[in-house]
Amino acid sequence: MIADFNLDNITRETIKALKPYSSARDEFQGNSDDMVFLDANENPYENGVNRYPDPQQRSVKALLSEIKNVDTKNILLGNGSDEVLDLIFRAFCEPNQDNVITLPPTYGMYSVLANINAIDIQAVQLDDNFQPKVDAILETANENSKLLFLCSPNNPTGNSFEAASISKLINNFKGIVVIDEAYIDFSNEESWVSRLAEFPNLIVTQTLSKAYGMAGIRLGICYASEAIISILNRLKPPYNVNELTQQKAIAQLENKDLTAKQIASILKERSLLVDALKTVDYVSEIYSSDANFILAKVDDATKRYNQLIEKGIVIRNRTTQPGCENTLRFTVGRPEENKKLIETLKALS
Numbered sequence: 001m002i003a004d005f006n007l008d009n010i011t012r013e014t015i016k017a018l019k020p021y022s023s024a025r026d027e028f029q030g031n032s033d034d035m036v037f038l039d040a041n042e043n044p045y046e047n048g049v050n051r052y053p054d055p056q057q058r059s060v061k062a063l064l065s066e067i068k069n070v071d072t073k074n075i076l077l078g079n080g081s082d083e084v085l086d087l088i089f090r091a092f093c094e095p096n097q098d099n100v101i102t103l104p105p106t107y108g109m110y111s112v113l114a115n116i117n118a119i120d121i122q123a124v125q126l127d128d129n130f131q132p133k134v135d136a137i138l139e140t141a142n143e144n145s146k147l148l149f150l151c152s153p154n155n156p157t158g159n160s161f162e163a164a165s166i167s168k169l170i171n172n173f174k175g176i177v178v179i180d181e182a183y184i185d186f187s188n189e190e191s192w193v194s195r196l197a198e199f200p201n202l203i204v205t206q207t208l209s210k211a212y213g214m215a216g217i218r219l220g221i222c223y224a225s226e227a228i229i230s231i232l233n234r235l236k237p238p239y240n241v242n243e244l245t246q247q248k249a250i251a252q253l254e255n256k257d258l259t260a261k262q263i264a265s266i267l268k269e270r271s272l273l274v275d276a277l278k279t280v281d282y283v284s285e286i287y288s289s290d291a292n293f294i295l296a297k298v299d300d301a302t303k304r305y306n307q308l309i310e311k312g313i314v315i316r317n318r319t320t321q322p323g324c325e326n327t328l329r330f331t332v333g334r335p336e337e338n339k340k341l342i343e344t345l346k347a348l349s
């Protein structure tokens with residue numbers, strides 16, 4: 001139970017003993033214009049990026065704090081969610097000893113990162129409705145199970161996990177539960193970020209790569225207790241989020257209307273795409289989606305995938321994923337792109 005959760009017990013000894021690198025910008029943080037900065041061996045001639053970036057990305061965090069209604073002390077930013085997830089592995093999982101639990105079919109990076117960090121993977125496949133098998137997961141967990149990855153809405157299936165299941169897992173898993181909310185902005189479900197204060201063993205990750213339209217700048221977000229954030233801060237590279245990324249993130253996050261409009265359009269297009277897929281005779285199942293993509297079952301996924309490539313449309317063939325035989329994943333595009341997709345799908349024989 002969470003009552004027993006002790007962060008100290010699951011943090012690697014190496015990390016607890018670590019003395020973090022202290023950068024020039026950590027030691028002096030004032031930014032008044034009349035200061036002369038001769039502390040970081042930078043080139044003094046201004047070009048917009050000649051100075052090191054803020055290692056704590058305070059302006060980006062202040063905006064996120066306002067948008068997501070979370071204290072900045074509960075936020076850590078990384079070079080994409082991928083860096084955030086890697087930091088979590090390195091903080092809590094002892095190589096060649098610990099394991100993590102993943103729920104396939106799901107995002108591939110959890111197992112890639114586990115392999116890179118020499119951490120065992122205990123896979124507990126989702127049930128026929130792509131929901132977590134809560135009891136099987138808790139039975140699989142042992143004293144070396146440090147992380148449980150819940151991707152909700154899940155990639156590639158598109159569905160959200162039931163709140164009651166997530167809640168039971170957080171309450172009973174003895175390690176840290178990581179909820180990957182990369183697609184939460186397309187969903188009507190409430191983010192688990194609002195529940196952080198209740199659960200000391202909860203980490204929620206989000207990203208600017210999907211709904212916010214900034215996959216190219218690589219900005220991933222980690223929300224957790226102050227205690228967890230402070231551990232992750234000990235091991236993150238000091239300047240892990242570069243100046244251009246911070247500037248672009250600030251500009252885009254300030255433009256709230258644009259993001260809201262784009263999300264609304266993607267959701268409208270998603271439902272048009274679902275309606276159209278229903279009329280395609282070789283599509284046998286369309287899975288309900290809380291994300292900006294749709295998973296659908298067809299007669300022969302590899303054949304249909306290749307036919308679409310020939311017509312100049314690239315989608316994702318998910319047929320080799322557990323429980324996803326003959327499925328294709330369609331990202332929702334702009335209206336004219338979706339129109340081309342639908343016309344092409346209908347014309348295939």
Ligand SMILES: *Cc1c(COP(=O)(O)O)cnc(C)c1O
Nearest residue numbers: 080081082107155182207209220
């Ligand atoms: C796309 C995606 C991400 C985003 O990763 P970034 O490194 O932030 O671009 C994270 N998790 C899932 C499940 C995704 O599908």
